[in-house]
Structure formats: C-alpha cells, structure tokens
Amino acid sequence: MTDGDLDATDPRTLPGFFDALADGKLLGGVCTDCGQVLLPPRPACYACGSRAVDVEPQSREGTVFSYTEVHTPPPAFAADAPYTVAVVELADGGRLLGRVAADYSDVAIGDSVELTVHEPTAAEREVALDYETDWPVHIFEPR
Amino acid sequence: MPEPVIASVGASALGRTDLPGRDLFSVALEEAFDELPDPADLVEAVYVGNQSESYEHQIMYGTLLAEWAGLRHVPAERVEGCAAAGALALRHAVKDVRNGEHEAVLACGVEKMTSAGTSGATDALSAAFDRAIEQRSGITAPSQYALLAKRYLHETNATEHDLAEIAVKNHANAARNPRAQFPKEIDVETVLESDPIAPPLKLYDCAPVGDGAAAVLVTTAELAADLGRPQVRVAGSGASANNIAVAERDMTDIAGARIAAETAYEEAGIDAAAVDIAEVHDAFTVCEALLAEAAGFAPAGTGYQSYQSPAERADGWTDVQLSPSGGLKARGHPIGATGLLQALEAYEQLTGAAGDRAIEGAETALLLNEGGVADAVTVGHVLTTAEAP
Numbered sequence: 279m280t281d282g283d284l285d286a287t288d289p290r291t292l293p294g295f296f297d298a299l300a301d302g303k304l305l306g307g308v309c310t311d312c313g314q315v316l317l318p319p320r321p322a323c324y325a326c327g328s329r330a331v332d333v334e335p336q337s338r339e340g341t342v343f344s345y346t347e348v349h350t351p352p353p354a355f356a357a358d359a360p361y362t363v364a365v366v367e368l369a370d371g372g373r374l375l376g377r378v379a380a381d382y383s384d385v386a387i388g389d390s391v392e393l394t395v396h397e398p399t400a401a402e403r404e405v406a407l408d409y410e411t412d413w414p415v416h417i418f419e420p421r
Numbered sequence: 422m423p424e425p426v427i428a429s430v431g432a433s434a435l436g437r438t439d440l441p442g443r444d445l446f447s448v449a450l451e452e453a454f455d456e457l458p459d460p461a462d463l464v465e466a467v468y469v470g471n472q473s474e475s476y477e478h479q480i481m482y483g484t485l486l487a488e489w490a491g492l493r494h495v496p497a498e499r500v501e502g503c504a505a506a507g508a509l510a511l512r513h514a515v516k517d518v519r520n521g522e523h524e525a526v527l528a529c530g531v532e533k534m535t536s537a538g539t540s541g542a543t544d545a546l547s548a549a550f551d552r553a554i555e556q557r558s559g560i561t562a563p564s565q566y567a568l569l570a571k572r573y574l575h576e577t578n579a580t581e582h583d584l585a586e587i588a589v590k591n592h593a594n595a596a597r598n599p600r601a602q603f604p605k606e607i608d609v610e611t612v613l614e615s616d617p618i619a620p621p622l623k624l625y626d627c628a629p630v631g632d633g634a635a636a637v638l639v640t641t642a643e644l645a646a647d648l649g650r651p652q653v654r655v656a657g658s659g660a661s662a663n664n665i666a667v668a669e670r671d672m673t674d675i676a677g678a679r680i681a682a683e684t685a686y687e688e689a690g691i692d693a694a695a696v697d698i699a700e701v702h703d704a705f706t707v708c709e710a711l712l713a714e715a716a717g718f719a720p721a722g723t724g725y726q727s728y729q730s731p732a733e734r735a736d737g738w739t740d741v742q743l744s745p746s747g748g749l750k751a752r753g754h755p756i757g758a759t760g761l762l763q764a765l766e767a768y769e770q771l772t773g774a775a776g777d778r779a780i781e782g783a784e785t786a787l788l789l790n791e792g793g794v795a796d797a798v799t800v801g802h803v804l805t806t807a808e809a810p
C-alpha cells in the first residue's frame with residue numbers, strides 16, 4: 279500500500295473536502311482503475327479496492343434518484359420538520375444524499391436539481407462537533 | 422470441526438418495561454437456563470449485542486452481563502453493529518464453538534430503548550448513519566428506509582397497499598406469539614391511514630421502539646446431547662458489510678444481504694429452496710420485500726408478495742414462510758436483541774415449541790439481521806434440524 283501523506287488539506291479527508299466545498303467546489307474521488315466516483319473522496323475505492331484515487335471537481339447538477347419527507351426528525355432538527363431529503367445522482371456519476379429546498383409534493387424522481395452550499399446556521403453550529411463547526415452544509419435546489 | 426448447535430434460548434418481555442437492561446438480561450437468562458446447570462458450570466465466553474450506550478449511559482456490557490450471570494474471569498465483550506449486533510454476537514459464539522476454542526458460549530443481546538422517549542431513540546439510531554453527509558442532513562432511520570421504499574415502488578409493480586399487507590400479515594403472525602410486543606391483528610386501512618413518518622412509509626410500516634433482551638446458548642452437539650436438550654444445528658453463518666451511505670449503494674438489490682445469505686447457504690450445503698421459514702429484518706415493511714429477493718426466495722421485483730400464500734405468488738418464488746414470529750414489525754425490535762430473537766423463533770419452530778404459530782414440517786430456517794440502513798452490515802444464519810447433506 280502506497281499513499282501520500284494525508285493531512286487536513288487533502289480532499290481525501292473530510293476537512294479538505296469541506297474546505298473546498300465552502301469555496302463552492304464539489305470534489306469527488308475518481309478511481310483510476312474502475313472509474314467509480316466517491317463522494318466525499320476517500321483513500322480507497324469501495325468498488326474495486328484500488329487506492330489509486332484521483333480527486334476531481336464534480337458537476338453540481340443532477341437528478342433525484344429517490345426522495346422522502348422527514349416527519350419525525352432527530353431532536354437537533356425538530357424546528358425544520360417536515361423537510362424533504364433526496365438521494366441525487368450527479369451528472370458525473372456520483373450519488374449524494376442531501377436536503378431538497380422544495381416541498382415533498384413538488385418533487386418527483388428524475389427532477390433536475392443543483393447542489394448549493396451555505397454556511398452553517400446558528401442552529402446547525404449548535405449541534406456540530408467542535409471540528410465540524412465551520413463545515414458548510416449542502417442543499418439541493420430544484421432547477 | 423465441532424458442530425455448533427443452539428441448545429437453549431430465552432427472552433425477557435418485549436416493549437415498554439420497568440426493568441433496566443441488565444435486569445432484562447437476567448430475565449432472559451433465567452428462561453434459557455431453566456432446565457440447565459448454572460451458567461457458571463457451563464458457559465466459557467459471552468458476547469453481548471447492544472446498539473447504543475445512549476439509552477443507559479453504559480458500555481462494558483460484556484463485563485456487566487457476564488458478572489450478572491455469575492461468570493467471572495471469562496472472555497466477555499459487547500458486539501456493536503447497530504441492529505445487527507445480536508446476530509454478530511451469535512456469529513462469534515458459533516465460530517468459537519466451531520473452531521474448538523469453547524464448548525459452550527452465551528450469545529445475548531439487550532436494549533433499553535424506552536429510556537429517553539421516541540426522540541431519544543431517533544437520535545440514538547441516527548448515529549448508525551454517516552455523520553459527515555447523512556446525519557448533518559437530518560436523516561433518520563425511517564427516512565433512510567423510505568428512500569429505499571420510494572425507489573422500490575418506482576421500479577416494481579409493488580404499491581403502498583402491498584407494503585401494508587406485509588404489516589397485516591406480520592401482525593396476524595404476532596397475534597399467535599405470546600412473546601410479541603403487539604400480539605394483535607390489524608387491517609390494511611389501519612396501516613394506510615396511520616400517521617406519515619417518511620412517505621411512502623407510515624407509522625404502521627415501522628417496527629416499534631421497545632425494550633428487550635434475549636439469550637441463546639451455543640454448544641457443541643455432544644454437550645447439548647449430554648445436557649438432554651433439543652438441538653438445532655447452526656449449519657451456516659455469513660456476514661457482509663457494505664457502504665455506510667445508502668446513497669452509494671444499489672438501493673433495490675440488497676447486495677450485502679444476498680452475500681450473507683449465499684455464504685450461509687453454501688456453508689450449510691443448501692440453496693434457498695430448502696428454506697422452510699425465514700426471520701428477516703423487517704424493520705420497515707419494505708425490508709421484507711427487499712430481503713425476500715436478496716435471500717433468493719423471490720425473483721427480482723416480486724418480493725412484495727411475501728404476504729401472499731405460496732400458491733398465489735409469482736412464478737419463481739419458493740414456498741418459504743416469512744417472519745412467523747410477527748417479525749420486527751409486531752414481535753418487537755429491541756435493537757441489540759433482535760438478531761437473537763430471530764434465532765429464538767427459529768429454535769422454537771424447529772424443535773416443536775412454537776405452539777399455535779408452528780409452521781408444520783419446518784426443518785430449516787434462514788435468519789437475516791441488518792444493521793445501519795439496509796445492508797450496511799448483514800448477518801445470515803442457516804439453522805436446521807435436517808441431516809447434513
């Protein structure tokens with residue numbers, strides 16, 4: 279196994295990934311052996327086991343693969359409920375879960391959405407772990 | 422290689438109870454050892470399935486429960502894998518007996534889920550999901566499975582009515598199970614008109630929150646015979662982890678469950694058609710449909726017919742009966758104990774101790790126990806009283 283020195287600036291770690299996301303860049307891992315997209319990036323490919331993972335910018339546009347509406351939220355998000363959550367298939371092939379800025383009844387499988395990013399709200403900061411405090415939060419906007 | 426068998430089982434009451442976790446365990450242990458020497462004279466190691474320390478602010482359940490069983494100075498540990506913890510504990514016990522390290526191992530599980538209310542359980546269970554992306558998006562266990570259900574209904578002919586029928590079938594089974602948390606029949610309208618939790622899933626699509634403990638004694642066949650106990654062979658055991666994030670998995674081909682089942686079949690020298698009964702992880706109704714397909718009982722896209730009689734189902738279905746206990750849905754789902762409650766049901770079915778809910782002629786059972794959402798980790802066991810092939 280050969281890896282470069284991973285540190286918190288490397289997008290294959292969560293701090294590195296979220297630093298880039300805060301600047302509006304969605305980075306994915308791309309396996310150079312099998313092409314699998316990994317969101318967020320990580321040192322190894324789950325599809326084939328390879329550790330030859332490049333980090334590449336990913337399109338923020340995608341379509342809804344599945345979705346639901348949370349009526350019984352965890353205590354930290356009680357004030358937001360009900361809210362819509364989806365699994366989105368991005369244009370470059372990766373899939374990512376996130377909230378959707380739309381009512382459940384206005385969403386359908388196949389709808390086009392775009393990933394946007396905001397700084398954590400006061401409520402989100404309150405439930406964040408110390409090291410997560412400045413991590414941005416992503417949300418999908420209908421297009 | 423010694424052949425592991427289940428020699429005895431026991432469980433506490435399930436549901437909202439007035440007992441803390443260790444006491445629930447004591448109740449389960451008393452039943453399991455009712456006709457046996459004391460645990461200290463038999464048990465050589467202990468594995469405890471337990472989901473979360475948040476319910477009782479307690480870890481070290483291996484040490485604690487070994488002590489409460491009167492077992493000092495034995496190897497004892499808590500096994501963690503969310504709702505698969507119980508079957509993981511069973512698997513460890515099976516392997517210890519199979520590899521000759523021990524002759525008698527106690528696999529048990531406990532969860533005191535009602536200690537912090539529904540929101541406390543919701544929060545504790547959300548820890549099973551990826552923290553960085555999923556938890557921070559406000560995902561919950563029902564909404565994770567709702568994402569699978571929405572996709573399943575999109576890709577197949579299944580309807581919300583079919584999912585409701587699965588709940589109705591499992592409640593009807595539980596009505597004949599004196600151990601069940603909800604031993605009562607319900608109708609389809611009750612399910613369809615129940616409160617939305619995460620559409621398309623409604624309250625009655627969801628397994629309940631509840632307390633409970635279960636204990637399963639795994640021994641060599643020789644020791645079980647010496648003890649004069651009815652025995653059920655653990656003929657196969659398989660386990661498989663998959664991605665932590667459901668978004669990155671195939672959401673309708675539950676690959677981890679398929680691999681866990683196939684591994685267990687292969688060890689047992691059988692195929693899916695040989696299975697008479699199955700206790701699958703129906704934490705939500707859609708799970709039973711998905712797992713019927715993953716286990717090889719049903720052709721792709723027809724698992725939702727699990728509530729129908731074998732003659733009514735699509736071509737290619739086996740004659741298996743699913744969740745005779747009432748399943749997680751109605752028997753109950755005290756997270757860390759669930760995998761062992763599945764083993765308990767199979768033991769009672771295969772040893773003629775299942776009373777009114779007995780499936781006539783049942784010799785071979787498949788157990789599928791999942792942790793995290795769907796196949797984040799799945800454990801499969803084949804239990805049988807049939808001769809080895």
Ligand SMILES: [Zn+2]
Nearest residue numbers: 309312323326
């Ligand atoms: Zn790869």
